[in-house]
Amino acid sequence: MLGVALVATLVAWACEHGTPFLKQVEPVAYDRALSTYLGERKESSRVVVVAIDQLTLDGISENEQLRINFGNWPYTRTLWARIAQELKAAGAKAVLFDAVMDERASDESADLGFAQVLRETDLPFYVGMVTSGTATPLPRADFQAPVPVALPDTASPTPEDTFAEDAAEEFKDGPATATPTLTRAALARALAFPVSRTDGKALPALEYVSSQGTPQPRHPVPPTHALVGAVNGFGLVDTEADEDGVMRRTRFAYTDGINTYVTLPVRLMADLLGAKEVTLSGGTLRLGERTWQVNPDDGSAALDYGGPLHKRYPMVSLIKVLNDWIHRSHGEAVKLPADTFRGKVVVIGGTTPGINDIKATPFSSTEPGVAKQAAVVDTLLSGEFITRAHWSVDLGITFLAALLSAVLLMTARWTPLEVVWPLGLVFGLHLVTGLALKTSHTHVLTAMPSLAGIGASVAALAFNHLTANRETEFIRQAFSRFMEPKLVAQMIRSRQLPRLDGENKEITAFFSDIRGFSTFSEHFKEDPRQLVRILNTYLTTVSGALLREGGCLDKYIGDAVVCLFGAPMDQEDHAIRACRGALAAKAAVEALRVDFRQKGFPDVYTRIGVNSAVNFVGNFGSDQLFSYTAIGDGMNLAARLEGANKAYGSVIMIGPRTYALAKEHIEVRELDRVRVAGKTEAVTVYELLALKGQLAPELQRTVAHYHEALALFRQARFADAAAVLEAEAARGLEDGPTGKLMERCREYLETPPENFDGVANLEK
Known part of the structure; x- marks a missing residue:
């Protein structure tokens, strides 16, 4: 796109200074803008x-x-x-x-x-x-x-x-x-x-x-x-x-x-x-x-x-x-x-x-x-x-017109836009010239940017038609294994093709991992094929739940599953989809655990981390192997949240941005304020419990008592917080976060912390 824009700009610049055509067109455009504005x-x-x-x-x-x-x-x-x-x-x-x-x-x-x-x-x-x-x-x-x-x-x-x-x-x-x-x-x-x-x-x-x-x-x-x-x-x-x-x-x-x-x-x-x-x-x-x-x-x-x-x-x-x-x-x-x-x-x-x-x-x-x-x-x-605008302003607008034309047409690839854009570009530049005349009495060129924009548009259309079929087939082959085939078809049909060279966009990342997988795998050191069959069953179960919510499987890291929502296909509700997928994966794993217990297999207790943030997504790898994935602090935090479940006794932990995007559709428990390793700013993390309106009454009461104790804990009133949590534990309802917070309160009662600010450090 940059190459197309640069060539179109240079051609338009050469025409402006070397041919009489633009010198005849520009005065007409100027006269029209002057009389209009x-x-x-x-x-x-x-x-x-x-x-x-x-x-x-x-x-x-x-x-x-x-x-x-x-x-x-x-x-x-x-x-x-x-x-x-x-x-x-x-x-x-x-x-x-x-x-x-x-x-x-x-x-x-x-x-x-x-x-x-x-x-x-x-x-x-x-x-x-x-x-x-x-x-x-x-x-x-x-x-x-x-x-x-x-x-x-x-x-x-x-x-x-x-x-x-x-x-x-x-x-x-x-x-x-x-x-x-x-x-x-x-x-x-x-x-x-x-x-x-x-x-x-x-x-x-x-x-x-x-x-x-x-x-x-x-x-x-x-x-x-x-x-x-x-x-x-x-x-x-x-x-x-x-x-x-x-x-x-x-x-x-x-x-x-x-x-x-x-x-x-x-x-x-x-x-x-x-x-x-x-x-x-x-x-x-x-x-x-x-x-x-x-x-x-x-x-x-x-x-x-x-x-x-x-x-x-x-x-x-x-x-x-x-x-x-x-x-x-x-x-x-x-x-x-x-x-x-x-x-x-x-x-x-x-x-x-x-x-x-x-x-x-x-x-x-x-x-x-x-x-x-x-x-x-x-x-x-x-x-x-x-007065005339400085030549650098004209050249800059010319390049922007060419770049905008190339980017718009080479990314949107929508036939009505391809027809309307050249006219819209000329009108838009006429508007820019008119506003410059009206507001600052400055004459900005119209003809040269228009020529560059139209030239870039023609080049973009040629590129689109030459590469469309090849790119479509590549996208189908690249993503059919990681996304629902109907979503891939919809992405191609709606021309929402991902930028494989990478782009910054807000997505929601899903990380899951089996608790104690090393111990799990030791049970099958004499029969590794059985381990492979069990692991494949587990991964298929988790992946199926995620794919049904429109997720894109990023990778498997041993028993860990990494999934992206909002990429490669744009999804405005990516955070909601990720939360539904996480709850569905949790439910599917619970059913699988029951089946495994009946067969005498080890437990596959799974912890999940979900986080929404702007990440860089695209094809990453080497000349020998590359794949579509995402990198950024948002991905790192999602992985940290998955591991942090262990410290809080929770199953699904979500970040603050995910909560902000999906809070109207989910039931959560505020777990704590944490500081990620390498960061100074504290963030609030939540436990995802259910979809909106589906939280059991007993669990609602437990969550309310947890929030009451958490408020006391942040005031360093550890004894009062412990009393609330002990009363809740006495009801006999097993709740991991309640037990973990109660342990911290007792620990701080025995050994008071220094410079306590109510924020926990979330280490790697």
């Missing part, structure tokens, strides 16, 4: 999405005045100035604009007017930037220098735009003058952001693969200069999609080999947290005093989207924000609730296919790209990213 999050209270939706496109294009002032998509910067004014008035905490402004407007005054509004409102506003393989590299940024501010040299009178809806409205644009220009060093300082990685690993590179198949660097495309210094910061908004085109993760920071750049949400959060630098150390991302767990290898992390965009975040159409600005400008009441934006981060982005910003996420193949920015911002504000 992390897809019902409540609506965020920290982030609001202002959607450039179809309602906005239609509303502006159908309104002549709006179309004149703002044009068609992409709208003039004047529109964003009005939106910034309204969001500031509505109490927004900061604005993340999921788009780029890297081209000058045809009317340069629009750029300058937008920049002027941002300075006047002092609203934290962050704009995206993209990278390109054709962009000119910027020089190394000097982070000691202040962020440059691009200001026009002169100003001109403010032009007025008119807007007719119910009344005219003035649009106050910025100064109509030439857009200022900045040096490339100034641009580098404005766009780059300090990032350090203290674990010695490199930051992800901004690069692309050329037509020749070689990696080439990409560099930022600078925004229009008028916005530098007016916008609070710029961040990367390049698509970070996996090989299948799905946006599942982000990497926070990149380098083009010259400068370091951060993604747009990180740039926004750096200011909100007062961080002057982004630090990646091992598996930790740090901004100011806040940290988040990330993947230690490349500093990436998967996104906890929490559900589709429209369910996860409050969605406000851009046209509604613009209309509120118009109402507020007229002195009219705004339509949106007062707390819509107050104290929240606003993410502006396109949500309609007309904007051409539709991407794939684990929740939808047509999700707006702004969903990623909103998810990152929301997690940075208050949440956890999803």
